[in-house]
Amino acid sequence: MRDMVKRIVLVIFVLLVLTAVSGYFYMQKHPLDEKASVNKTMNITGSKVSK
Template identity: 65%
Template sequence: MKDMLKRIFLVIFVLLVLTAISGFFFMQKHPLGGKQPVTKTHTPSGQTVK
């Protein structure tokens, strides 16, 4: 019984990790709010560097 519970929790954990990783990569291509993906870095002076 314990082995079965361990296997169930392991499968759920792996599915959650895969969902998080795939969601992360999906949000890199399709950010919320219609904004472009973050490709610019901001310098401390406020200027954007391409």
């Protein structure tokens, strides 16, 4: 029983590491476009802010 719990924890840890590494490389290839997030920002009146 204890060995099975250790194996499950190890598998979850490995999956988390793989997800983090693949996400890191994805963000290196596809950085967040700051202009798109600025254009989606709304000001107080509700109209889109254009920069």
